[in-house]
Amino acid sequence: MKIVPTTSRRRMLSVSALGVSAALVATLAPVQGQASSHREAPLVATTPSLDNTDLYAFVSPDATDTVTMVANWQPFEEPNGGPNFYPFAPLTAHDINIDNNGDAKPDITYRWTFSTTYQNTNSFLYNTGAVSSLTDPDLNVRQTYSLQRITPGGTRTIVHGGPVAPSFTGVASMPDYAALSDAAVTSAGHGAKSFAGQSDDAFFADLRVFDLLYGGDLSKVGQDTLKGYNVNTIALQVPKADLALKGDATGNPVVGIWTTTSRMGADMDGKPGKLQQVSRLGMPLVNEVVVPLRKKNRFNADKPQDDAQFGDYVTDPEVPKLIKAIYGIPAPAAPRNDLVEVFLTGVCKACPGPVDADLNSQLVNKDVNKKWFVPSEQLRLNMAVAPAMNPNRLGVIGGDLAGFPNGRRLADDVIDVTLQAAEGILLPDPPEAVKTLGDGVDANSAGFRSSFPYVALPNQMSVNQN
Template identity: 75%
Template sequence: MKTVLRVAALGVSVACVASLAPVQSNASSHREAPLIAGTPGLDNTDLYAFVSPDAPETVTVVANWQPFEEPNGGPNFYTFAEKTAYDINIDNNGDAKADITYRYTFRTSYRNAGTFLYNTGPVTSLSDGDLNLRQSYSLDRITSAGTKKVLKTARVAPSFTGKASMPNYATVSDEAVTSAGGGVTSFAGQADDPFFADLRVFDLLYGGDLSEVGQDSLRGYNVNSIALRVPKADLALKGNVSRNPVVGIWSTTSRIGASMKGKPGKLQQVSRLGMPLVNEAVIPAGRKNEFNASVPTGDTKFLSHVTSPEIPKLIEAIYKIPAPATPRKDLVEVFLTGVCKDCGPIAADLNSQLLNKDVVKKSFRPSEQLRLNMAVAPAENPNRFGVIGGDLAGFPNGRRLTDDVIDVTLQAAEGILLPDPPAAVKTLGDGVDANSAGFRSHFPYVALPNEVSVNQQ
């Protein structure tokens, strides 16, 4: 019965969590919508935000793009797209609008465009002449007061092309960590995909007979990662962390599109990601692209998919696991408002911008964001279950690399945060409890890229 509950609930988890937005296929936001699936370099996969464990006066945001990078996917390895804005958006007053945007834009060059090789010899540093394809980026901080150039020409850690080509890749990757002054540190480059989950739920709930569980479907794959570490005061409303510790975060990708008249186009948003699993398994296929192009101020149009999610009803019909009663105000609180005593049925103050003392409450709007209370100190021994495991520094209060969002969200979907949930809810999980690769203990924290072909693992 435990196995049945485990498998069934994963379907619930993906559904309810995703109930906020359009979605389709794999992982947290991997290949989730028809349009963006055809342009993987623009596809947000995951977003993380946490108080930096080794620099607790700062917050680290990790945003990943380009799903399912096979380590040996040459000769055209994996680059960030040009003429594209990779944005990290911060809402510190709860009006569902970006008060701060950190914008990354990339440039690509070749030392020798006459060869197909990514590198023409062993690469031992970012400045090595044998690194043929090179990327750099600029970083801007955009607010209502204007745009500030944070970094002008920072180097990107290259794709890992093999041990012969890059015998000391860890050194090359760490060399891409760039200080911008004022306590700001940035990184862009390839990394192991830190999301861990068994994704075979999409094969008729694990093959239709509950026999396929416990496999990390993302093991061995890489992503393009952006990591940004900034002082808490840089994010807080009015720069005051003690009065206003809660921020909401989401990442977006926007590309330059040609106008119908053949004139230079403007940036058009094509991908968006806040809470994990939102872009995944509930909204009809016809609305997936709509969500990716939408802004948080309009998220109430997806409300019905949160208050009355479809998957718990299907699980109840198929596996006889009772679905929590609707409307699901607890899920609205977790995903659209943040958790506070005045927000909904969860009797706790945790991570809603309404907890910020300088917020104008009448301007607050429910919206899908990853919310973080920066006043919660890092846990000495993080619990993978985050808040439901008694660790308030973890998901859904932000998201750490080690947080098991599949297990947490499926338990939330089945009512773990409601009064007197069934005891069986606490046993629900997908059988994948940790990432296959060890994370770095220092910024940018993400693990180094995988080296071995996926089909050899």
């Protein structure tokens, strides 16, 4: 399936800008939040190990018949935060959900659950000597996981006892951490690969934006707030056919993706007894700024099929009003039906919005029953779009259809794209000031790997030394 482009470059840019506008609604505002959906809601902010911070999904650049999904948990891991460092939460379901028919329900769920063992509980040390392998006796604290593929037809375990790459405790303890990380790449059968372990936080941004949009002075931007911090990463690479509706990635190339964290007994209302969803993430930055404080915990607990309750916050977003108040840039008029198309439906010719192009709605899929389609917040990816030979950090708004918001690559500049889009870069004759908006941070501070799991190795130097 090919993207159907519009006939002029301006139209193409309009499509792209619309795509990212929806996400921007989550970029700026003085609310609780410090990064791309890091600490985005009051309750999960107090339990960081349950907080899924970012989601990425892209066609694998070195294995183009596959898709890679990367999900991160536990924000702002200071590299030297011992002695217990940063395990994945036990008794917790770490899920990546796939909707390939547009009904806002998971057709496929990949679920990681983690177990922890200790080699010597009489020691306080994470490792009791230099660690050379994942089974080294000196690696005192170890984690493994099971990975299940859950569909309406049943549940299948595709990884049992998968090894987790440990937290990087330093070069004396782990002199070849790259080898430890590589050893955690595990076969998940049928051409799939899984990874779980610590990595550098791939999100880059100047998050002083939460100080009333840099205090009204954009000349002060340019500090990468996330530099030096780590996160816990889960990554999965699977053949496109494993995700596509009816296994047909050519005729049904679009999938919607979101991650969830569910914990036994961790109900929003304190009711124990079953697995309860406590964190949710699809498009970056949404819960931080689109959703008001009084509904943030509810967004984390609810399902995409119930997203109609948040619709008013998309059609009349707070962010452009704030920018107008501080910088004097006119806010696009509400209702923002352009944001609805990308934020809740994806972009397609048949979608109830203004863009006449097929990009990343499940309605593009030939076997979708349109009567089942439900608008919902998801990160949508058209798997038919090939990886760019020369990726543009601005993604679709920069003319690169393989980038955000058509999925999200590790190097996509979410802040700059969404900031310009929300301020109307796609509209006729946008103010010149809109075209130059950005946070001055254009790339991650660490280089990414060229093969799965792609994420950069975790930082070892203390953040206050960077």
